[in-house]
Amino acid sequence: MTQDQDRYRQPSFRDPDDDTPRLECGVFGVYDTRAAAAIAALGLHALQHRGQEACGIAVFDGQRFHTERHMGHVGDAFAGPDLVDRLPGHSAIGHTRYSTAGGSFIRNVQPMFADLEAGGVALAHNGNLTNFLTLRDQLVAEGAIFQSTSDSEVILHLLARSRKAKFVERFIDALSKIEGGYALVALTNKKLIGARDPLGIRPLVLGELDGKPVLASETCALDMIGAKFVRDVEHGEIVVIDHKGIRSLKPFPAARARPCVFEYVYFARPDSVVNGRSVYDVRKRMGQRLAQESGVEADVVVPVPDSGVPAAIGYSQESGIPFEMGIIRNHYVGRTFIQPTQGVRELGVRMKHSPNRAVLAGKRVVLIDDSIVRGTTSLKIVRMVREAGAKEVHLRSASPPIMWPDYYGIDMPDREHLLAANKSVEEIAKILEVDSMGYLSVDGLYAAMQSEPRDPASPQFTDHYFTGDYPTRLLDREIAEGRNDGTDRQLSFLVDA
Structure with a gap:
């Protein structure tokens, strides 16, 4: 394995005798509700199967952000009657983590937080960016200083460097530069935002708790808090939630959805x-x-x-x-x-x-x-x-x-x-x-799956682990293996996309 390939294949911190597939993480968000941190903790309990190495919650109380990130399980990190006192606020996002990009260190635990020109933003991410190293190398060359080895931090840097005027426009600008599979939740001082990759590889659902919006990786998290399932966030969709309600944006070119079939084989909870x-x-x-x-x-x-x-x-x-x-x-x-x-x-x-x-x-x-x-x-x-x-x-x-x-x-x-x-x-x-x-x-x-037979020209699901048919290009992998010299990266962070 070359040095570049070794960089791409981040170190695993799992039991070497345990060959069970692991998913990177689960995400959760709730907007404008009392005891938001407690609700987020319950939602993360339901998503514990998606990531058991670490967990975190970020909340906004109307004036400032509060965050806690811990190694270990949700029940150990966010138990006790003082949770809402420690994390006061009416909107929250949460994350359970298993590391696939970046190591198992507290600095890689999410949600990640950054103070940007437009204000603070907390971000939680499920998935992997297949152009992560390419993006990171370019950003570092242009002066960015990274605090983690997680691919999720790249998104924060792209947000910070965007020249768009409004935060949602910056968010779209950042997502237009990333490739791979992702489900994201982000919290600002005014908004809760959810986004799903253009092929819908990673899952994300929208729910409602006493009239207040909820975002989660799986419906089992909605069941845990007594929320009602509203709908799946669609592939390539960005859901913007604020005091005006819920707005749906679809800024990317239309593509056929290819959700991950392994969610059904192993990852998702059977009650989802x-x-x-x-x-x-x-x-x-x-x-x-x-x-x-x-x-x-x-x-x-x-x-x-x-x-x-x-x-x-x-x-x-x-x-x-x-x-x-x-x-x-x-x-x-x-x-x-x-x-x-x-x-x-x-x-x-x-x-x-x-x-x-x-x-x-x-x-x-x-x-x-x-x-x-x-x-x-x-x-x-x-x-x-x-x-x-x-x-x-x-x-x-x-x-x-x-x-x-x-x-x-x-x-x-x-x-x-x-x-x-x-x-x-x-x-x-x-x-x-x-x-x-x-x-x-x-x-x-x-x-x-009660689907039509697999269409080799346009598969209905992401099933590359069985077929070798990857739904996107693998830019970092192609460069590491010498199959791409990087000239088609099309990355210019200082110019509007």
């Missing part, structure tokens, strides 16, 4: 509705289709909890094989990589998952997981199931083979470390020590 589809229902249909495509004689269907549960239910219903909780997940275990010795750390899978021997012993088991990345966790679970007495183990993935890395906010290894990118299904079965191995097909995934 994403882009009009129930995540739980989609995952059940994935399991049903998987049973049709990759059925096997067995005695019991067992999910890898928790994300494999809906697909396993669907597989069981379609196949007629009984569903059982053959693996029990411990929800109270911390991150295993903090354990002091390698020997203890190797027991991490047993800290998180325990075999239910009464279900597994002497049985032919169909083991259902949502997806398989490197296979390290899968192998440990398979061995655990066999040690519990399973007679046969047939592993099934409720998603297609992951063959390409992601650059839009999902932490995945480079291609050489993706199991399915380098091995056949038969080879994977041997590596994972299973009697048989099967994946859902791409066509099966689209069927589970």
Whole structure:
């Protein structure tokens, strides 16, 4: 890997034995309501699954901004009766973070805040900018001083350097220069703003709490605070909320939406509705289709909890094989990589998952997981199931083979470390020590989404992890690999776009 490539692939601070895909973050915003910080904290609780390394809240009280950013979980950082005293204000935004661009440091925790010529602004961002390093290098060359290594800070610098007169115009100007997948919420002294990338890769919804607007990554956050779902923020849309009401802007060229299909495979909570589809229902249909495509004689269907549960239910219903909780997940275990010795750390899978021997012993088991990345966790679970007495183990993935890395906010290894990118299904079965191995097909995934068959000329979803069909150019990656000399960057920050 070249130095430029290494810069692009930011360091991961996760358990090296944990190959579960991770999403970068969740965002939340609420406007003109009492105890805004407390409402934001509740919303972030619901979005904790989207980022568990750090969290933060920024509020505006009518005169000044107040911010708190912490490493760790929302419940530890924003608990207690003094929260509203610490963070007084009537409007707030919040963020839960898992680092994919930039390291796991407090300086990278969001919301980020800056005092601009037009006043203060706090910003929270879900996604990744695929031209982040290109933008950052250009900004630094022109005198910008960065306080973090997060791609989100680039947006603040672009806001600061825009020559547009009004803040919303500056916001549009800044977004016109970034590429990739993003859902943003921003708070000024007068406005709450939400924005979604032109392809709608990352999700964002608009809700209403007692007549007051709410923005969130998922509908489960609206449910948590008792808010009503209004609609999805559309791809390429900017929602501006102030005392006059809600204004919708669509300043970018029209494009066909390509929402991230992995939201349905793994990231979104099963009780959320994403882009009009129930995540739980989609995952059940994935399991049903998987049973049709990759059925096997067995005695019991067992999910890898928790994300494999809906697909396993669907597989069981379609196949007629009984569903059982053959693996029990411990929800109270911390991150295993903090354990002091390698020997203890190797027991991490047993800290998180325990075999239910009464279900597994002497049985032919169909083991259902949502997806398989490197296979390290899968192998440990398979061995655990066999040690519990399973007679046969047939592993099934409720998603297609992951063959390409992601650059839009999902932490995945480079291609050489993706199991399915380098091995056949038969080879994977041997590596994972299973009697048989099967994946859902791409066509099966689209069927589970109740979509038309995949259109190769214009795919309905962002599905590059399965197909290699990236929805945008990857400018930083192209430059790092020598496929782009940077002459087409089209970046001139000191001239109006």
